[in-house]
Amino acid sequence: MTLNDQTIASREGEELDSSVIDSYLKSTIPGLSGTPQIRQFPGGASNLTYLLEYPDLQLVLRRPPFGHKAKSAHDMGREFRIISQLGSSFPYCPKAYVHCTDEAVIGSEFYVMERINGIILRSDMPAELNLDAEKTTRLCKSFIDRLVELHNVDYQACGLGDLGKPEGYVARQISGWSDRYEKAMTPDAPQWTAVKAWLKDKQPADHAKPGIVHNDYRFDNVILDPHNPMQIIGVLDWELTTIGDPLMDLGNTLAYWIEAGDPAPMQLMRRQPSNAPGMLTRREFVDYYAACAGIRIDNYDFYYTYGLFRLAGIVQQIYYRFYHGQTKDKRFAQFIMMNKLLEQISLQVIDKSTL
Template structure:
């Protein structure tokens, strides 16, 4: 590996692989740069001077065999290509760890920006911000309308018992991250477990659907939905609820999470839910439970980050403030369950 190679990508090995698997795709000397801001899988822009591609691979170092599964990401975007859901075209999946030390896949580069903060949205103005959010909801409706069988994803997950498994999973995550008392978190878990609603017909679920996981063009259209590592077949209302949770995080005054909901013109959670309901025709009468679960999940994620930080296992800007966000998320989750 040369000094010009970013960590995780050996350009000479990559070039040899691409010339063999995608002959003629790369024509000039390769360069690659890591896209900053990723929280899990790593994303690189690969450039030959005339064309840009994107490479996705797992984090460096040891990862669990069932985590960071490149084949799942590759399979779902390959299946969705050609549907109304905008995704990059996937070119090749490499399952040979000898090439780059881990599995990876290569897809088209798509122009656009992920919008994570209100400040990034503010220059577009109220009308454009409302339009962007409306298109984000419409794209989610389109995703949930895709027939998994028709796109080769009938066996992409196990929708039966989906909510029960999800709640168990995040409960185990919480147990593994306990290092302090978090007021209300056990009550929130108990209330969720006491009344798990029946799921609607299953759909392809993104698993982390939000504005900064899509690329928005200069024309305010959704050019691509990214970061499919948590996708599966399951309950579509979990995607909607997580989107609603992200849209109200700004009310907690936490500088470590997305505050897009504070942007002028951004629809309220109720407006987002109404737009989804009208477009999808789905019954959302149990949405309070789903929102409570989404906030429980976010609280567990932040508590896990806080646990790793407090044990010296994570370094970086902002990690020292993560822990302060857990209790407000829990309180918001318990509030969402009122009447459910």
């Protein structure tokens, strides 16, 4: 079990100047007193996240990573706007406090939001939660319920209608991630040629009802109620959110969903307890999602394979920074192996697919 206040000293090269941060925040957030203790949240591989602990208030700061950045990624203002405007319709967003566009303050733009106290699950289900299979199933369904709820939000009503272009979303994602992957290539990276061709050939029409697409919905981006861990009280990491086909978002989540019966190499890639007794399989996940959403999904191979390819694109973008010495985070050294494994999984799905 990981309480979301578990932090580490800032990693080398990712430190923040507490006096500079404190001066800026006191000029923008009324009532702050004392000086903040700054620690870093260890999770995540994209934007950097810090805990700012004042005597009477705890805040979270988000900033882009150091080094090379994909052109369309790490838009702090966009992420700040999303949680600011979505909160009234989807009450799991943290409260947004301030967005700083002056890069002179800490060397990049950033934003500050509230800290939601709760539990964040990592690779394995902690014994301290005492969740048997029945309770774990309830937690799993709660996780899916929140995703369906997000996809059903009236994004026009909360002022986010211009967040993305739902028309042509499926085709745009396939071509866009193919292009981003090519730009992040390193000499040791797989080509993904067969998978990209299959995705282009098999892409379906856009779903009839577009919705808000989180684009990174997984267990370590949700916060569980510490008093009732079957319930989700917060959803984090809105960096990649847009308007588009909700089934593509489902595919994104399935790419992270390593079930108990998956082979050992896939288990090594697992970063959430989706293999715990009581967790739904991918097929059961899709069926429950479809039932809650009131739709029919007979074959999810395309969406799952897309999710795997997109995940490989994200992994490769991060590995690119490590390969070129633009980040010192040693976790990223193994990302090239994850990329290769994701291609192998995709080819296996394609080989068995009836599409």
